[in-house]
Amino acid sequence: MDERVRVRYAPSPTGDPHVGNIRTALFDWLFARHTGGDFILRIEDTDAARATDGALKSIMESLRWLGLDWDEGPDVGGAYGPYVQSERLELYREKAKDLVDRGYAYYCYCSSERLKEMRQEQARRKQPPGYDRLCRDKGYGYSEDPPPVVRFKMPLDGETEFHDLIRGDVTFANATVDDFVILKSDGYPTYHLASIVDDHLMEISHVLRAEEWLPSAPRHVHLYNALGFEKPHFAHLPIILGPDRSKLSKRHGDVSVLQYRDMGYLPEAMFNFLALLGWSLDDHTEIISRDDLVHHFSIDRIVKSGAIFNLEKLTWMNGMYIRNLSEGDLVGRIVQTLDDSLSSEVPRPISEDYVGAITPLVQERLKTMTDVPALMDFFFIEELDYPTDDLIQKGMDRAETTLALESALERVSGLESWSTESLEGELRPLAEELSVKTGQLFGAIRVAVTGRKAAPPLFETMAVLGRDKSLHRLRKSVHSLRES
RNA sequence: GGCGCAUUCGUCUAGCGGCCAAGGACACCGCCCUCUCAAGGCGGAGACCACGGGUUCAAAUCCCGUAUGCGCCA
Numbered sequence A: 001m002d003e004r005v006r007v008r009y010a011p012s013p014t015g016d017p018h019v020g021n022i023r024t025a026l027f028d029w030l031f032a033r034h035t036g037g038d039f040i041l042r043i044e045d046t047d048a049a050r051a052t053d054g055a056l057k058s059i060m061e062s063l064r065w066l067g068l069d070w071d072e073g074p075d076v077g078g079a080y081g082p083y084v085q086s087e088r089l090e091l092y093r094e095k096a097k098d099l100v101d102r103g104y105a106y107y108c109y110c111s112s113e114r115l116k117e118m119r120q121e122q123a124r125r126k127q128p129p130g131y132d133r134l135c136r137d138k139g140y141g142y143s144e145d146p147p148p149v150v151r152f153k154m155p156l157d158g159e160t161e162f163h164d165l166i167r168g169d170v171t172f173a174n175a176t177v178d179d180f181v182i183l184k185s186d187g188y189p190t191y192h193l194a195s196i197v198d199d200h201l202m203e204i205s206h207v208l209r210a211e212e213w214l215p216s217a218p219r220h221v222h223l224y225n226a227l228g229f230e231k232p233h234f235a236h237l238p239i240i241l242g243p244d245r246s247k248l249s250k251r252h253g254d255v256s257v258l259q260y261r262d263m264g265y266l267p268e269a270m271f272n273f274l275a276l277l278g279w280s281l282d283d284h285t286e287i288i289s290r291d292d293l294v295h296h297f298s299i300d301r302i303v304k305s306g307a308i309f310n311l312e313k314l315t316w317m318n319g320m321y322i323r324n325l326s327e328g329d330l331v332g333r334i335v336q337t338l339d340d341s342l343s344s345e346v347p348r349p350i351s352e353d354y355v356g357a358i359t360p361l362v363q364e365r366l367k368t369m370t371d372v373p374a375l376m377d378f379f380f381i382e383e384l385d386y387p388t389d390d391l392i393q394k395g396m397d398r399a400e401t402t403l404a405l406e407s408a409l410e411r412v413s414g415l416e417s418w419s420t421e422s423l424e425g426e427l428r429p430l431a432e433e434l435s436v437k438t439g440q441l442f443g444a445i446r447v448a449v450t451g452r453k454a455a456p457p458l459f460e461t462m463a464v465l466g467r468d469k470s471l472h473r474l475r476k477s478v479h480s481l482r483e484s
Numbered sequence B: 001g002g003c004g005c006a007u008u009c010g011u012c013u014a015g016c017g018g019c020c021a022a023g024g025a026c027a028c029c030g031c032c033c034u035c036u037c038a039a040g041g042c043g044g045a046g047a048c049c050a051c052g053g054g055u056u057c058a059a060a061u062c063c064c065g066u067a068u069g070c071g072c073c074a
Helices: A019-035 A055-065 A089-101 A112-124 A191-201 A211-227 A257-262 A267-275 A290-296 A311-324 A327-341 A352-365 A371-379 A398-413 A420-433 A438-450 A458-465 A467-483
Strands: A006-009 A038-041 A105-108 A149-152 A159-164 A168-173 A181-183 A206-210 A233-237
Touching: A006 A019, A006 A206, A019 A038, A019 A055, A019 A206, A019 A233, A019 A257, A019 A267, A019 A290, A038 A055, A055 A257, A089 A105, A089 A149, A089 A181, A089 A191, A089 A211, A149 A211, A159 A211, A159 A233, A168 A211, A181 A191, A191 A211, A206 A211, A211 A233, A257 A267, A267 A290, A267 A311, A311 A352, A327 A352, A327 A371, A352 A371, A352 A458, A398 A420, A398 A438, A398 A467, A420 A438, A420 A458, A438 A458, A438 A467, A458 A467
Parallel strands: A006 A038, A206 A233
Antiparallel strands: A105 A149, A149 A181, A159 A168
16 A cells, blocks of 8 residues: 555653654654654543543653654644544544444443442353443434443454564454444444544554554444444554563563663664664674654564563663763763752763863763763862772782882872872882882772772773862871771 | 453564474574673574464464463443
C-alpha cells in the first residue's frame, strides 16, 4: 500500500510514562520519520477514574526530552483534532448508536451484581470468564433507568485472522471472544471503540502498539468491519520486562523516563539504548546516531520476544555518550549540574572557564551526570574533610608520610610556573630521593589535595586547582598529621 | 481456567537451510598501559541454539508435539 504513513502514540494520562511506553513511542516516531510520515500524539483519557493531573505534561516532557517531536497533538493541533478523547465523546456515542441500529451491537442492562455472580460461577466451574450474552438477542431499546452499556456482537463461531507485521498471520477462534463493552453506562467509550474510531478518523495507517494488545486485536478487526472502516496495518511490539521477566511496571522501581533524566542519563544515550531494545541494525552496531537510526529503522528488524531492561548496559552506553560529547557541550551540562547540586556555600555563578579546565580531567570518568559532584566537588569546596589516616599510604607510616608531604610542599612552593609539567618535574624525582614509590608519594599528595583516594591525574589536578589552594591543602595535611 | 505470543551465552542481540564445532555488546575474570580511579588495548570464561519428533544430502534456521515463561480476559 502506498498510502501516507501516519502513526500515533496514544497513552493514557495516568502518570509519568515509563521506559516501556516510551519505547513504543520511539518506534512509532522512528517509523514515521523513516518513512517521511506523520507522528501523532493522542491522549486516551476516557478512563476518568485513572486519569492523573499533570500526566499530560509529563508525557509531553518525556517525549520532548528524547527529542520525539509530534506533528499533531493536543498542544499543536492538526487537521484531525481534537486529540484528546474526552473531547470527542459525541463521536463515539454516535458510532455506538449506529452499531446498535444496524444490528452489530446491543444494549445490555445486566447489573454489575449479576455480572459478578456470573463470573464467580464461571470461575467455580473453571470456565473462561466472559459475558453470557443474556441481553444479546432481546432487542432492548434504550432506556435511562438504569442506563445500559453497549456491547458488540461477536460472531459465535468461525475464526478471525489478521496479519501482524512482526508476528505474521495470527488466528483467534471467535467463540473465545465474548461480547465486549464498547460504550460504558456513563456514556464513555471503552478503549476498543475509542481507539478504532479515532484511528480511522485520524487516518492512522499503522498501529504500532505493545504486545499486550494482541489478544484484543480480533475485537478490533470486527469493529473495523462492522463500522465499514478500512483496517490499518498492525504491529505488536515486544514488551519491556523487569529483572523478574514480568512486564515492566512501577513496582520494578525506577522506570519512568523522567527519573532516568534526573539520574543523569543523557537523552541521546537513552534514545540509542531504547532503540536497541527490541531492534537491531546488524550483528555489531551498538552506538548509533539518531539520524542513522531514522535512516535504517525498519519494522521487520524488530524482535518478537520481550526484553529485560538492562540498566548496566544503559550506564555503559551513557558513559560512551559522555565521552563522545564535545568539550564545550559537556562543559555546559556540567555547569548546569554543578549549579543544581553544589552546596549554597559555593559562590555562584559557577565559572565556565574553571569548569572548562576541569572537564578534560573528568570526561572519561563520568558514567552519568549525577557523578559530577562526587568527581569534582573538591575543586569548588574550600575546606576538605577527610580522615587523616587516608594520607598514609600502604607501606608507609605516619612519620614518613609527614616527611614526604613536607618535602613535597617545600619543593613545590618554590616553583616559578605552576603547571602540570613543572609539578611533575619536581615531584617525580622527589619520590626517588625519599626512596618511596611514586604511587606512595603521589597517593599521599592526592589525598591531601583532593581529599580522595581516587581522583583525576594528580599533576593536572593540581595545575587546575591552582597554587594557592594546592599549597594550602598540603600545609593543612601536614598539620593534621602532626596534631593527631 | 481459556486464548494468544514467545523460547540463541547471566542480560541485549546477530543468525531468515549449507559461510555456525553459533558472531557482537554489557556485565564478569586475567594481562598490558599507568601516580590512584577511569578510559583504552589484548585475551578468557560463558549458549549441547528449551525438549522430543519429523522434513532434507544438510536445520539454530522449515513442520508437528511437549515444556516453560510472559501477556490478555475478572
